[in-house]
Amino acid sequence: MWSYIVVSICVTQVLTDKSFSKLISERETLLKNELKMMLGSDLVLSDSEQQANDVIMKLKRRELDYGFRNPQYFNFSKHFFEYKDDIKRSELFQIVKAMPKGAVLHAHDTAIQNQDYVVSLTYWQDLYVCFLEDNILFLFSKEKPNEKCPTQWQLMKDARYSSGNVEKFDAHLKQYFTLVIDDPVQDYDNINAVWSKFQHYFIATSPLFCYKPIWEQYFYDALKAFRNDNVMFVEIRSVLPQLYDIDGNVYDELVTAQSYKKVLDKFLTDYPDFFGAKLIYAPLRSVDVKTVEEYINIARVLKKKLPDFFAGFDLVGQEDLGNPTSEFLMQLNDVSHEFNYFFHAGETNWYGSSSDENLVDAIVLNAKRIGHAFALVKHPLLLEEVKKRNIALEVNVISNVVLKLVEDVRNHPLATFLAQGLPVVISSDDPGLWDAEPLTHDFYVTFVGVASRHADLRLLKKLALNSLYYSTYKNKDKLVHEFDIRWAKFVHNVIRDYA
Amino acid sequence: MWSYIVVSICVTQVLTDKSFSKLISERETLLKNELKMMLGSDLVLSDSEQQANDVIMKLKRRELDYGFRNPQYFNFSKHFFEYKDDIKRSELFQIVKAMPKGAVLHAHDTAIQNQDYVVSLTYWQDLYVCFLEDNILFLFSKEKPNEKCPTQWQLMKDARYSSGNVEKFDAHLKQYFTLVIDDPVQDYDNINAVWSKFQHYFIATSPLFCYKPIWEQYFYDALKAFRNDNVMFVEIRSVLPQLYDIDGNVYDELVTAQSYKKVLDKFLTDYPDFFGAKLIYAPLRSVDVKTVEEYINIARVLKKKLPDFFAGFDLVGQEDLGNPTSEFLMQLNDVSHEFNYFFHAGETNWYGSSSDENLVDAIVLNAKRIGHAFALVKHPLLLEEVKKRNIALEVNVISNVVLKLVEDVRNHPLATFLAQGLPVVISSDDPGLWDAEPLTHDFYVTFVGVASRHADLRLLKKLALNSLYYSTYKNKDKLVHEFDIRWAKFVHNVIRDYA
Secondary structure, eight states: OHHHHHHHHHHHHHHHHHHHHHHHHHHHHHHHHHHHHSTTTTOOOOHHHHHHHHHHHHHHHHHHHHHHHOGGGOGGGSOHHHHTTGGGGOHHHHHHHHSOOOEEEEEEGGGSSOHHHHHHHTTSTTEEEEEOSSOEEEEEOSSOOOSOOSSOOEEHHHHHHHTSOHHHHHHHHHGGGOOOOSOHHHHSOSHHHHHHHHHHHHHHHHHHHTBHHHHHHHHHHHHHHHHHTTOOEEEEEEOOOOOBOTTOOBOOHHHHHHHHHHHHHHHHHHOTTSOOEEEEEOOBSSSOHHHHHHHHHHHHHHHHHOTTTEEEEOOBSOTTTSOOGGGGHHHHHHTTTTSOBOOEEOOSSOTTSTTTTHHHHHHHTTOSEEEEOGGGGGOHHHHHHHHHTTOEEEEOHHHHHHTTSOSSGGGSTHHHHHHTTOOEEEOOBSGGGGTOOSSHHHHHIIIIIISOTTOOHHHHHHHHHHHHHTSOOSOHHHHHHHHHHHHHHHHHHHHHHHO | OHHHHHHHHHHHHHHHHHHHHHHHHHHHHHHHHHHHHSTTTTOOOOHHHHHHHHHHHHHHHHHHHHHHHOGGGOGGGSOHHHHTTGGGGOHHHHHHHHSOOOEEEEEEGGGSSOHHHHHHHTTSTTEEEEEOSSOEEEEEOSSOOOSOOSSOOEEHHHHHHHTSOHHHHHHHHHGGGOOOOSOHHHHSOSHHHHHHHHHHHHHHHHHHHTBHHHHHHHHHHHHHHHHHTTOOEEEEEEOOOOOBOTTOOBOOHHHHHHHHHHHHHHHHHHOTTSOOEEEEEOOBSSSOHHHHHHHHHHHHHHHHHOTTTEEEEOOBSOTTTSOOGGGGHHHHHHTTTTSOBOOEEOOSSOTTSTTTTHHHHHHHTTOSEEEEOGGGGGOHHHHHHHHHHTOEEEEOHHHHHHTTSOSSGGGSTHHHHHHTTOOEEEOOBSGGGGTOOSSHHHHHIIIIIISOTTOOHHHHHHHHHHHHHTSOOSOHHHHHHHHHHHHHHHHHHHHHHHO
């Protein structure tokens, strides 16, 4: 009797144990295989990269685990404006800043610099200003402008120094040059409210930036800012506004593009370690078919006159309010063999709307990359197409927070894109408008706030490599070779300074 | 020469046209095939259903298109507290209310009724109250309780009528019985803040609800509320607290469950058109292994004594703070053949954390359904497993908003789950705490706020059918047959009243 019981117990235990070990192995296999799907998991770290990774993951886990235990202090569940300066004190942020991050493939030319920089431009000579009730007009001119001003045109210098308090005056100016406000949750209470302020910025700054000498200086300094943020190459989107000079001459879009090319050449002479820039012509989408046909003609001229500088075509502006891409489908299809397309698409929360379905148009029009693609996570078939056709997604997390698509970045669809290993590139859209670094903030928020706690240096490296791979830079081997050299140096420095 | 040119133009046009029509067809095919993946797309509507669908879609599109053009007035991008009452005025809401919605499979027993109902319970005889600084204690007793009270125990009746203003007194009471506050965005500024208030509710109301006569009345009235909201069947989660009576007797968990069964039987006699309720024993997860072993023993007793009423086992409480399921993996695995599991898992924003990985434990432990699964969208492989194993997802959108997982419901992963046709059931979690209807608000928000603009009556019907199909109700044929009868009547009424 006893022996029977003992045997019975033993058998039960063995059975149970075996089943439990099977369970554990099933559990671990699932988790492991899933991590193999994650972007970057195909990379194999060298020994020194592994050492740097240990440093980085220790810092990352420390930040995350503190937040997990103290969600009231976790930055990324708050609005970007609340933590943008604080996170600069993070060691990990500094490492990400020092990291070679490859290329910026989605950024708008007149939104790279922050409000301090723009204010500094208002110190240039011959600038006139007209204060409106809720905005500001500028014009460079030798004489008082004839353009309409409901108050009065003043020389900026006079306005500033007669104000009695230059500091206060400049602080007042700054508010026109940024989206940053004290209480974004309250004051940007819907998407149109923040887009409206966004438009105001472009309206206010356009006659400032379109002054040809400023235009060139801005671009030169923007390139410098990218380079300082360890970016090698840039594809810049521009509506290509018409520039003017102090004599009142106005130039066409080609001149605008050519002035960029001229600045770029100068910059490359001054900084030969930079790999250059290309132009994506991206005019406004809220136009009629005829205007799009004109855009296409301009694009043809650009391509012909600046074949090495012109990268392709896009349409910009708030998708929900602008016309959907489908309205121009025939025109865009007719010339799709002529241009690389980099369409904005799916920068919306409206599932099943016309702006949501810009995604399908970008795909069937053979876009090389899609700008934002925020809504793609709700489109399982389009997502498969994106994989099949190897269309890169230009994701701009912070922009999507500021422009009210998502609040807590942990709900950004980027997490899903990364988990599935989609061809993502991280970019910054309009970093100057929210006072972010040209690229570091977006990389850091992606790495710590959005990606899995398990995502490591391989993800960071892959994101940088993707930005090179999916760029239009011709000599990819050269680009990647140079990246590898800088990467090795970065890894070395991380180990030296932190390990 | 001319003829050559004419021919050339014609050929070009033909070529272009053909290519464009191909593009259009590709575009339409992609959109159409993607919609075929959506939950509910396998259903075929009858002629009368199609008529009702036309009514419903007209209303839905009107609401959505108005919001698209006027996002400042779009409800679902705001906090639920801001629109919960307003949307009751929507005709579509009223239709969804009248719609047979099947079963509620994820709701917690003591969080079904709203603050007004709970206040009404404080009018019962023999209730003593003790006001604390930031909470309130109750006890039913014949005499003044001996339990500790830092202020003083008063008969509720005396406290209320000596207050001088009964209305004000009751309004003050109500705040303990709801999560609804004026400024949730400001005052629930992190997830723990709202969970803390949530816990306070359960602490405050426990001695009120655990008075056996109240316990039974509450459940009876909860069943009535579900039935009034056109729910046929309920699976209710309970921690099964120990009940007490006026003589100070305290009863064990089995008695708590039995009292439910008794009430249910009475309810079914009074309302024979209701299809019943089952119990998911769901005690607190923030405990040690030994306690889980005790839970399992209690579950065994429940299963043995109430085989038709007991549905299965779960663990509850904030996942981020509680112990991960993996800590009890061996114990839960040992008895997994004995119980249906309905684990809460992935009710978190912390990607790659222990609470996030509760998802994998729910899967390997063979859960029949997963509670919330909010984080599943970041887990492509686990998501495939869920499909393969046909594990239903109990999604509670409004709960996830109130408990701070997501702000704008359009970012809820449910949109992705629906788009992929995952086995989703919609439930309401704790509707009383945010003053929602037992199920209608969740269905309405899902249909209008989360799902695609194109999602129609087929989605609504499928969600209702899923809740029957994935329930533990035994005679599914009978259940579905009765549902079909009610559905036909509902369709008839929609056509009669709105077409």
